[in-house]
Amino acid sequence: MMKRKKILSVLLICVLCMGGTFTVQADDISDAKEEQERLEQEKKDAEAEQAELSAKLDAIVADMEKTQEDLYAKENEINETETQLVEAKVRENDQYESMKLRIKYMYENGNNEFIEILMESSSIGDLLNKAEYINKISECDRQLLTEYENTRKEIEEKEATLKQEYAELEALRDELKAQEADVQALLKEKDLEIENLTDEISENAEKIKKLVAEAKAAEERRKQEEAAKKAAAASGSSSGGGNGQIVVSGNGQLSHPVPGARITSDFGYRVAPTAGATSRHDGIDYGASTGTPIYAADGGTVITAAYNSARGNYVVINHGNGMQTWYQHCSAMYVSAGQTVSRGQNIAAVGATGIVTGPHLHFEVHVGGVPVNPRLYI
Ligand SMILES: [Zn+2]
Structure with a gap:
């Protein structure tokens, strides 16, 4: 025995x-x-x-x-x-x-x-x-x-x-x-x-x-990874690094991550939209269909490009001077940790991975390790 x-x-x-x-x-x-x-x-x-x-x-x-x-x-x-x-x-x-x-x-x-x-x-x-x-x-x-x-x-x-x-x-x-x-x-x-x-x-x-x-x-993780891969293929990437376009939007310190997308949930306190979601909203939700390209808000180094049960597929870019931007619930990620990205680079695609009610980008800006309102920087 x-x-x-x-x-x-x-x-x-x-x-x-x-x-x-x-x-x-x-x-x-x-x-x-x-x-x-x-x-x-x-x-x-x-x-x-x-x-x-x-x-x-x-x-x-x-x-x-x-x-x-x-x-x-x-x-x-x-x-x-x-x-x-x-x-x-x-x-x-x-x-x-x-x-x-x-x-x-x-x-x-x-x-x-x-x-x-x-x-x-x-x-x-x-x-x-x-x-x-x-x-x-x-x-x-x-x-x-x-x-x-x-x-x-x-x-x-x-x-x-x-x-x-x-x-x-x-x-x-x-x-x-x-x-x-x-x-x-x-x-x-x-x-x-x-x-x-x-x-x-x-x-x-x-x-x-x-x-x-x-x-x-x-099996759930594998399905999500597969969905992310399919979405990446659907976005027409041949290099596996997104659509290859550089899209910079606006005049703020940060470029808009999903230009043209409407805000479906703003920064601050809110009623949790689904079980497991936070009631203090640390970012902004941009509603967009799955596969919509997400662009880096600024140049920097990818710290994380991984899966998490709550955040789904998510990317964190360190921009230096204590600032980081977070991109969550992605259907696909075209970058990996350690990679340098430029402002406006297609880094991921909008999706519905993690705890969500539908496809959207949850975008966060951290300054000195604290989430701040992204509106102040875009
Ligand atoms: Zn959100």
Whole structure:
């Protein structure tokens, strides 16, 4: 981004150096517009990525919720299994205790029961049957104990499995949490990127606006210059220095700049004729059609022959002894700064450049740097 800004400022400097010619500005504008398109595209892409990340985040959050539900379910199962385990342990313990009691009783009583059965037996087969019965009782005890033991072990295994599954779910949840943090960080980055792009786009739009305005102003200047050139060609100048005639008019210190033209606005205070025009009139306006020759009021050196947004094309001649004459709103100028002109030389043509209501010559006489009434000198 810094690099782009640097290029931009270099471009702006170039525009300033070249006097803001129209073609350079046109290039700048198309460059800036291309840049704008590129930025808009970049923003669109970033927004698409943002939407993708948001969807991803939603999916992760949904997964997390599902995992949390699974964790709760697993917890319930573990609780249930633990209850079962307690019951199984109690049952196993009870069985063991009663079996121990029975064995203890049999031996403490010298296995009287066995002796009684022996005494009461009518035959050896009967005895064996009865002995078998006793064996079966203890065998039944043993079987029950083993069964209960197995059940307890099964439940313990089940609980271990559930705990393992619970740990796996916890790991999954932690993994999802980490993913959520990652995606959230990416989203934050995207948001910042979009914010920056939005700023850049509005900055660039501002720049385009400025360049378009500059180009418009340059085009306006170019049109005026063209009009001035056309007027110069219309005045029949072949040398580019006016009509070549010397026209001196009157007997005053200064010759009339546009002989025969009527005064449309006199020197002094007045109501401004158009927005931007002065209300204190520092000169005299001579009404004449565009292209009417303007003659130097006296011999001297051209100080300025240039364009100004208010004065239009204007010429200033220095006559020495602190006196200057100004000729404004010209359609064409046949002299340039530094050139020596003689009294009555055709220096320019009447026009309507700058702030005007119509074609005329605004003529000023300055003495000691102060505008004075030209009537006093013509
Ligand atoms: Zn005027």
